[in-house]
Amino acid sequence: MRKKKGRPKKEDNKVFGYRLRLTKDEYERLDNLSKKTGETKINLLLEGFKMVENLKKIQLNDD
Numbered sequence: 001m002r003k004k005k006g007r008p009k010k011e012d013n014k015v016f017g018y019r020l021r022l023t024k025d026e027y028e029r030l031d032n033l034s035k036k037t038g039e040t041k042i043n044l045l046l047e048g049f050k051m052v053e054n055l056k057k058i059q060l061n062d063d
Contacts, residue, residue: 020045 022030034041 030041030044033039033044037044039047
């Protein structure tokens with residue numbers, strides 16, 4: 001039997017991608033916020049989703 005190479009698989013694999021189109025101003029705002037906070041752009045966007053859900057008290061269904 002061959003030994004597996006590479007990193008072990010995560011339980012929470014991120015297999016879906018999404019392309020986002022931004023204006024120059026929106027991109028610069030996201031880029032500046034990322035540089036100031038040290039967070040990645042995707043982490044900032046994901047945190048924003050959580051904040052909106054909490055603010056509006058949205059209950060997501062498992063459709």
